[in-house]
Each structure stands twice: as C-alpha cells, then as structure tokens.
Amino acid sequence: MGEYSKALEYYEKYLEITKISLPPTHPDLASSYGCIGGVYSSMGEYSKALDYYEKSLKIREISLSPSHPDLAGSYLCFAGCYEKMGDYTAALKALQNAYKIQQKTFQEGNPAFGFTFSRYGRVYRDLKEYSKALSYFEKCLEIDRKTLPEKHPxxxxxxSNIGDVHRLMGDYERALAFHQKALNIQENVKCNPLECATTYMNLGETYREMKDYTTALTYYQK
Structure with missing residues (x-):
C-alpha cells in the first residue's frame, strides 16, 4: 500500500503542475487524471477511481476525435473498475463502448482487440457465462498468436484463462492441458510471479475438484 501512496503523491504533484501550465482540456491532463484513477482502483477505492476516470473521459471527449484510441482506453479503465466492483452490467457497457471505438480505429487482428476480448472473457467468466467467456479468451489467443513471439508471457x-474456464465447465482434461501450457511458458520466461502463482492455484483447484488431493496440495504449496 505504501508504494501506491507514493505513486499517488507523485501523480498528484504532476497534476498540479499540468493544471497550471496547460489549458484545462489538454490531453495530458486527461492522462494525469487517468493515472490517479488507476492507482485508486489498485487500492480498492473504486468510487474515487471512477471520479478520476470520469474527469479523464470528459477531457478526452472534448479534445480528441470520437475514434481516438485513448477514448477506448478510458472506457477500458471503467470496465476494469466496474469488474472489480462486481457491476458486470456497467463493465459490459464500457467494454462495448471501447470496442466500437476500436472497430473504427484499428484493422481486424490488432493487438488492442486482444486486450478487450480478454476483458470480455473475464466479465463473462464472473457472470458464469462460460461459453461466452471461452469464446472471447480464444479470440484473444488467436490475435496473440498472430502478433506476438512464440514464448511471449x-x-x-x-x-491460464482458457484452462480456468474449462475447469469451471468441468472439462478437467482440457483444463490441465491449458494450465500446463501456461506453466511451461511462465516457468521458462521472465513473468510476473503472481501469474505463476495463479496458474499453480488453478492447477491445485483442478486437481482438488478431480479429488486428487495429493497432487492438489503439491500445487497449493508451490
């Protein structure tokens, strides 16, 4: 939490400087508000995060074209925050707004769509609409296969996302196969340690649901 407080302090100082030196609708101000909103979202202070995201969006709506990718970025920030709050209807609406802008801005297969599809997948997974979640996660994977190097984190x-949905659908064989693919990458390239931990937990959950408690415990303890 201390790191978030420091980040917030620096962003707020930068915001004060930009308020003095730039016009009130300058895009850099929107970025500053968005960064502060992101910190509050990470801290779990979602109401404050939404307030700052709203300030950022209003500036971008005035200063940028309706098809500018930064507008889509604003809606994706809203979507992430609403997802954390459990307001999935609002999250889906924000994702739809982002996707509409991206369709006007990017060609099919652009990596930006992959991020949006992944967010859709997460929301539908939370809603227990597993077929839709799986479809979006697979779309994300398809784009990444075309745009990223083979061993990209x-x-x-x-x-891991696809494996988790297969587990939730009760297809444990496929779940294990995809989690193992995730682990093969995460253990051999520089990844966020939390991503490895998530995969270990997912493997543990899969084996637990299969009633293989010994193997489950092995992964829980990693």
Whole structure:
C-alpha cells in the first residue's frame, strides 16, 4: 500500500503542475487524471477511481476525435473498475463502448482487440457465462498468436484463462492441458510471479475438484 501512496503523491504533484501550465482540456491532463484513477482502483477505492476516470473521459471527449484510441482506453479503465466492483452490467457497457471505438480505429487482428476480448472473457467468466467467456479468451489467443513471439508471457495468461474456464465447465482434461501450457511458458520466461502463482492455484483447484488431493496440495504449496 505504501508504494501506491507514493505513486499517488507523485501523480498528484504532476497534476498540479499540468493544471497550471496547460489549458484545462489538454490531453495530458486527461492522462494525469487517468493515472490517479488507476492507482485508486489498485487500492480498492473504486468510487474515487471512477471520479478520476470520469474527469479523464470528459477531457478526452472534448479534445480528441470520437475514434481516438485513448477514448477506448478510458472506457477500458471503467470496465476494469466496474469488474472489480462486481457491476458486470456497467463493465459490459464500457467494454462495448471501447470496442466500437476500436472497430473504427484499428484493422481486424490488432493487438488492442486482444486486450478487450480478454476483458470480455473475464466479465463473462464472473457472470458464469462460460461459453461466452471461452469464446472471447480464444479470440484473444488467436490475435496473440498472430502478433506476438512464440514464448511471449501473454500466452501464459491466455492459456491460464482458457484452462480456468474449462475447469469451471468441468472439462478437467482440457483444463490441465491449458494450465500446463501456461506453466511451461511462465516457468521458462521472465513473468510476473503472481501469474505463476495463479496458474499453480488453478492447477491445485483442478486437481482438488478431480479429488486428487495429493497432487492438489503439491500445487497449493508451490
């Protein structure tokens, strides 16, 4: 939490400087508000995060074209925050707004779509609409396969997400296969340690649901 407080302090100082030196609708101000919103979201202070995201969005709506990718970025920030709050209806609406802008801005297969599809997948997984979640996670994987090098860390996230949905659908064989693919990447490239931990937990959950408690415990303890 201390690191978030420091980040917040620096962002707020920068915001004060930009308020003095730039016009009130300058895009850099929108970025500053968005960064502060992101810190509050990470701290779990979602109401404050939404307030700052709203300030950022209003500036971008005034200063940028309706198809500018930063507008899509604002809606994706809203979507992430609403997802954490459990307001999935609002999250889906924000994702739809982001996706509409991206369709006007990017060609099919652009990596930006992959991120949005992944967010869709997460929301539908939370809603227990597993077929839709799986479809979006697979779309994300398809884009990543076309745009990223073979051992890119993002594949670990893709495989882990797909494996988790298969587990939730009760297809344990496929779940284990995808989690193992994720682990093969995460243990052999520089990844966020939390991503490895998530895959270990997912493997543990899968084996637990299969009633293989010894193997489950092995992964829980990693």
């Amino acid at each position: 993002d594949f670990g996230i893709d495989y």
